[in-house]
Amino acid sequence: MNKYSFTDKKDTRSGFGAGLHELGKKNSNVVALCADLTGSLKMDAFKKEFPERFFQVGIAEANMIGLAAGMTIGGKIPFTGTFANFSTGRVYDQIRQSVAYSDKNVKICASHAGLTLGEDGATHQILEDIGMMKMLPGMTVIVPCDYHQTKAATLALGDHVGPAYLRFGRPSWPVFTAADRPFVIGKADRMVEGSDVSIFACGHLVWEALEAQSTLESKGISAEIINIHTIKPLDAEAVIASVNKTRCAVSCEEHQINGGLGDSIAQLLAAHLPCPMEMVAVRDSFGESGKPTDLLKKYGLSAEHIVEAAVKAVSRK
Amino acid sequence: MYGAHHKVDNLIATIDYNGQQIDGPVNEVMSLKNLKAKWEAFGWTVVESDGNDLESLLTTLEKAKNLTRLGKPVLNLMTTAMGQGVDFMMGSHKWHGVAPNDDEFAKAMAQLEETLGDY
Numbered sequence: 001m002n003k004y005s006f007t008d009k010k011d012t013r014s015g016f017g018a019g020l021h022e023l024g025k026k027n028s029n030v031v032a033l034c035a036d037l038t039g040s041l042k043m044d045a046f047k048k049e050f051p052e053r054f055f056q057v058g059i060a061e062a063n064m065i066g067l068a069a070g071m072t073i074g075g076k077i078p079f080t081g082t083f084a085n086f087s088t089g090r091v092y093d094q095i096r097q098s099v100a101y102s103d104k105n106v107k108i109c110a111s112h113a114g115l116t117l118g119e120d121g122a123t124h125q126i127l128e129d130i131g132m133m134k135m136l137p138g139m140t141v142i143v144p145c146d147y148h149q150t151k152a153a154t155l156a157l158g159d160h161v162g163p164a165y166l167r168f169g170r171p172s173w174p175v176f177t178a179a180d181r182p183f184v185i186g187k188a189d190r191m192v193e194g195s196d197v198s199i200f201a202c203g204h205l206v207w208e209a210l211e212a213q214s215t216l217e218s219k220g221i222s223a224e225i226i227n228i229h230t231i232k233p234l235d236a237e238a239v240i241a242s243v244n245k246t247r248c249a250v251s252c253e254e255h256q257i258n259g260g261l262g263d264s265i266a267q268l269l270a271a272h273l274p275c276p277m278e279m280v281a282v283r284d285s286f287g288e289s290g291k292p293t294d295l296l297k298k299y300g301l302s303a304e305h306i307v308e309a310a311v312k313a314v315s316r317k
Numbered sequence: 318m319y320g321a322h323h324k325v326d327n328l329i330a331t332i333d334y335n336g337q338q339i340d341g342p343v344n345e346v347m348s349l350k351n352l353k354a355k356w357e358a359f360g361w362t363v364v365e366s367d368g369n370d371l372e373s374l375l376t377t378l379e380k381a382k383n384l385t386r387l388g389k390p391v392l393n394l395m396t397t398a399m400g401q402g403v404d405f406m407m408g409s410h411k412w413h414g415v416a417p418n419d420d421e422f423a424k425a426m427a428q429l430e431e432t433l434g435d436y
Contacts, residue, residue, distance in 0.1 A: 036340045036347070040414070058347020059338065119416075 002214045004176040010147040012168035013111040017042025019154025024050045034081045035061045041081035061091045069098035072105045084113035085126035099163045100136040107157045112170045114254035121289035131259020133165040134232045140164040141232040145206035147175045152183035171292045186230045188238035194224035197310045198242040201252035212306035248313040249277040257281035276316035278309035320390040321360025329381045331393040337410035361392045368397035
């Protein structure tokens, strides 16, 4: 049986909205910018309570990033909000020059990431954003797993200094972490202890990994589930400690196989602890329109695929 | 910019300008101000049309065609109303990001005497 359960399903973007609203009350330096997606990003509560700290920039994302970078000079902590593809690919140059290279305290908050965006289809389902953002020197990259963790990550970013990318999603998803579960940027969260295979997951796929863990248990395979909510900086110590014990690894992410969480883990293990590793990720293709769970199945990202990958990794030891 | 610079004068572009975006009317979210003057400043000839009046649109497109081969690209700035002719869709930005379900689609189609499908 899954070691975690849920009574509620909520979208992670609502966790961001709730976190931003709370952060607005705690810290008057927090400002929010949005590119014509206030409702979709759940920024309404912040906008309503702090209209003087909310900036509607229209469909002008490059301008939004430039404005945000400038606002940091006076000590503001800007949180920008739009879809993940418009937050990254569309404005990569502005992020590189004005935020990352300039080391500005901008928090780039990105919703509707990955295949689980669903019906809006391939044009909006960005699967390359983690790669683009993690390659930028000094950029922190966070991909929380559920509503509570997205809220916690948003709050944590209020105290974090430096450029950061926060990636979350659109669909209702199981809320399986407790509201008070500790969240520390850069510290991996071991969800289930195990001894045969280390499964590293981020975002919506942490739930799929937990489902896989229970199936693996019934097959006599003890899987350790580690939630890598912070892809950069990667918690190398936690990854090495786990793989030292299990001697094989599986990575799971709603992202291209190139450039994502799996790449980061593989790079670390290749250098320090070479071992069999399998990657559950999108295999160099674009997505398509469909229901989120159907798409995860079609593109090989659901619990059953994680089980297959884990069985394969164990058999290669 | 490229089209005007290179005198691409066998080109007619159309903007479907409904004045709405997902957060509200364009003039409230982030106004585009004088869009006609902006295109003209980029070296285009601009004709204006009503996209919800198909007869007058055809006349304007003829006019646009007659303005080609004169050294400049031509823009048809076509004003439209989102959801025109459907009482529960008109005058709102709501349908920018929402697709009608089967019932809503049937209701909408029942209110329309003429659609693009008739052309």
